[in-house]
Amino acid sequence: MASKMSAQAFLDMAKNRRTYYKLSSEIPISKERVQEIVNELMLHCPTPYNSQATRAVILFGDEHKKLWDIATEIMEPILAPKIGAEAVSARFNGFRDSAATVMFFIDTDAVKVMQETFAFIADKWPLWASQADGMMQYALWTALEAEGLGCNLQHYNPEVDDKVAAAFGIPAAWKLSAQLVLGGNPDPSELPEKTVVPLETRVKVLGA
Numbered sequence: 001m002a003s004k005m006s007a008q009a010f011l012d013m014a015k016n017r018r019t020y021y022k023l024s025s026e027i028p029i030s031k032e033r034v035q036e037i038v039n040e041l042m043l044h045c046p047t048p049y050n051s052q053a054t055r056a057v058i059l060f061g062d063e064h065k066k067l068w069d070i071a072t073e074i075m076e077p078i079l080a081p082k083i084g085a086e087a088v089s090a091r092f093n094g095f096r097d098s099a100a101t102v103m104f105f106i107d108t109d110a111v112k113v114m115q116e117t118f119a120f121i122a123d124k125w126p127l128w129a130s131q132a133d134g135m136m137q138y139a140l141w142t143a144l145e146a147e148g149l150g151c152n153l154q155h156y157n158p159e160v161d162d163k164v165a166a167a168f169g170i171p172a173a174w175k176l177s178a179q180l181v182l183g184g185n186p187d188p189s190e191l192p193e194k195t196v197v198p199l200e201t202r203v204k205v206l207g208a
């Protein structure tokens with residue numbers, strides 16, 4: 001039976017979650033605790049028909065740095081002409097100097113099984129798998145910031161996919177979807193004011 005709880009703690013955590021780019025390599029919780037949070041959310045985030053196609057790879061220390069070396073090497077020639085070499089190195093050094101990265105993947109084999117099992121809605125599965133993956137990303141981002149870390153969410157897929165798969169032994173069926181960078185000492189003074197599209201244009205209430 002569901003217990004009676006208030007949403008307030010969750011709303012407070014939701015309000016506390018922001019995008020932080022300047023992060024230190026030291027975090028206020030242990031690596032084991034990070035892993036525990038990832039595990040708990042993997043177990044409890046919903047997935048379509050309980051298909052559980054989301055995958056996560058947690059990179060600490062040199063493995064984290066290796067990811068950002070790979071991403072820098074691949075993205076520098078693509079991004080430098082657009083945003084300038086200095087901006088590129090500031091951005092990627094920021095990721096590398098953070099503490100860790102959680103890479104998210106969708107297991108396309110698990111999606112295929114669902115498409116075969118539920119052939120009459122085969123076309124729905126890729127979108128649903130992506131939505132479930134996004135729920136996991138959001139939950140982890142929010143949970144880690146509730147523990148005093150700062151995070152930012154990156155998408156250097158698909159450019160980095162092949163090198164990442166080779167460097168970290170990622171199964172061929174796992175498709176990279178996002179990279180959540182995490183680190184310590186998030187500084188609220190770096191946060192830009194957020195513009196807000198009026199709620200009236202985004203939420204409709206009928207029959208109240």
Ligand SMILES: Cc1cc2nc3c(=O)[nH]c(=O)nc-3n(C[C@H](O)[C@H](O)[C@H](O)COP(=O)(O)O)c2cc1C
Nearest residue numbers: 017018019020134152153154155156178191192194
């Ligand atoms: C689906 C999604 C994709 C995003 N992709 C990126 C990204 O590739 N790089 C980045 O720096 N931030 C990315 N962000 C972060 C957003 O820019 C950020 O959440 C938004 O500007 C609101 O700011 P806040 O996170 O501080 O609330 C992404 C956010 C979402 C939800």
